[in-house]
Amino acid sequence: MDLLQDLQWRGIIYQQTDEEGIKDILSKEKISLYCGVDPTADSMHIGHLLPFLTMRRFQEAGHRPIVLVGGATGLIGDPSGKSEERKLQTLEQVQHNVEGIRKQLEQIFNVEGENGAMMVNNYDWAGSMDIVTFLRDFGKYVGVNYMLAKDTIASRLETGISFTEFTYTILQAMDFYHLYKNHDCKLQIGGSDQWGNITTGLELIRKITGEGSKAYGLTIPLVTKADGSKFGKSESGAVWLDPEKTSPYEFYQFWINTADADVVKYLKYFTFLSKEVIEQLEQAVKDEPHLRQAQKTLAEEMTRMIHGEESLQQAIKISAALFSGDVKELSAEEIKQGFKDVPSFTVEGKGETGLVDLLVAANISPSKRQAREDISNGAVSLNGDRVTDTAYVLSEADRIEGQFTIVRRGKKKYFLIQY
Template sequence: MDLLEDLKWRGIIYQQTDEEGLADLLKNENITLYCGIDPTGDSMHIGHLLPYLTLRRFQQAGHRPIVVLGGATGMIGDPSGKKEERKLLTIENVKQNGEGLKKQLERFFDFEGENGAVMVNNYDWHGSMDVVTFLRDYGKHIGINYMLAKDTIASRLETGISFTEFTYTILQAVDFLNLYGKYHCRLQIGGSDQWGNITSGLELIRKMEPEGEKAFGLTIPLVTKADGTKFGKTESGAVWLNPEKTSPYEFYQFWVNTADLDVVKYLKYFTFLSKEEIEELAQSVANEPHLRKAQKALAAEMTRLIHGEEALQQALKITEALFSGDVKNLTVEEIKQGFKDVPSFTIENEEQKNLVELLVAAKISPSKRQAREDIQNGAVYVNGGRVTDTHYTVQETDKIGGQFTVIRRGKKKYYLIRF
């Protein structure tokens, strides 16, 4: 199966400007292609992933990827997918955000060898451009009627669009033209909302380069969930690639909780497992869904890709500890990850170390009477060990890393005690 056939099987191709022409090109030579990202935040979230993982697939097939950090376009604002003007960022914001994105993107690509990846910043060519050059050399080639026909612009005409955001598509077109000239970049890929910007680049290349008709565009579908809710969102917000915003354990849990209806699609989209491996996992979903083999494979592949093997093993360790209830062997860092969202209570005096007193003070049990009953009935666990003695007091040995004790009431209700 060649690259384009594999992308089609995975459902990754949404639109192409010239399907036959691109297929012929890829059969005959290795090309340079690019995808851009505007540094409007200091971290990517999983909704950003698919275009860059697709770029990685091209590199694995022998092609050379370019990642464009939008240091200039990020200061302007892409109207795609927005109903109102974006808040303008300062150059300091954009630079800081760009550094965060650069570190994350560098994980996906090999920067060595003949097809080593290239990372550039479009501020390098836009930042020094004066307005007369922009209007004469580039604006002259893009008609107003052509721009008004773009969905991203047309959808904003009723609510309003500034001249600043109106010109965004020209700036991105200049990016493609510049990369075409400097690196002989033949293909731009992006999300489905980037179709208008990609075709603007092709229009500019067609008019300003003698072989412009040999450039191509390809878009990738919007990732959706079977139940209609937004992909990449949880109750606590977006699932970030930055481990300080979304811990590796939380990241793993997001993927392992994927619905059966979505998991095979996500395996195709996001992992580099082979067709045979994915089809075998699809059979498991159909015949033994309770084992959740596909979800576990998806979660492991994604956590390893984004955070590395060590973080994956840590996430698996926390998951197993929470499943078994035996948490005493977790480290302080693992406790912080695994119990980030559970109710917590800070012990402030020695009296509260008595388990009955502690259960009431931490609102784990509503009264001393109920606390005693819970303990006597074997419903209370300290760091995974059942406690049935109502006179029990929390010991130094119960403090994980000297900082935490985990109390469980019943099968699944966890509480974090801090010292």
């Protein structure tokens, strides 16, 4: 399959401004294309991934990706998908966010070689532009009626939209024109909600450069879950690419918990596995769903891509330890990842603590009588080892790297004791 056929098979193409034109230009030359992200936070989340991974597929086919971080547009705010005005960020906050996102994008793309990814920031050409230049050189080419017809703007007319957000689509159009003129960029990729902004860019290019301009737009579908819930959210919130916000273990767990109804679609969307391999995994979902081979492969591919092999192996180790209960093999750092969201209790001081007293103080057992009963019945484990002595006193030997003791009550209820 060629590139476009592969994208079609994966279900990645949603809309194209000129299907035949895109097919023709890709068959004749290696092009530059771009996709942008506004720095609304200092990290991207997995909802940002699909457009950039799609652009990486173009790179692997020999084309050159231009990755745009919107230092200027991030100061304004895209009205797309919002029912009210965004809270404006300071320039300092936006620049901080730009650097965080830039590092993550450099992990996704190859930045070396003839078609190495180029990183740009639209603040470099829009940040110093005066209002008269903006109005004369760009504003006059975009009609108000044309903008009012855009869904992103029309949907906000009843609730209200400021002139600032109203002009966002012109700023993004300026990006496409700038990259077209200065870097011979001929294609913009974006999510389906970016269709209006992309077509405004094409209109601006056509009006400034003439009818013979060769520029195109392609959008990808909104990623959805079969049960109707929002993709990219876990119980603890958004799934971030920053390991400080979402640990590699949590990242791995998000993907491995993918439903059977979604896993093949996500393998097509997000991984670079071949059609043959994905079809084999699709068959495995039908024949042996209990083995969850497709989910394991998806989790491994995504964690390796975003966090690297070492973090992947660490996530697998934590998962195996939690499943088996053999947690004493984990390091303190691995415990921080794997037990981030379990109930915790901090023991003050360095003295020894009786197990019964600890269970009550940490709200693991409701009373001393229940605590003794739990221990006697073998329902309590320390660092994976069952304790049945009601007079047991915890010592330094029960502390993993001197920092943690993991208490398990019953089969699945974990508690983290910190020192």
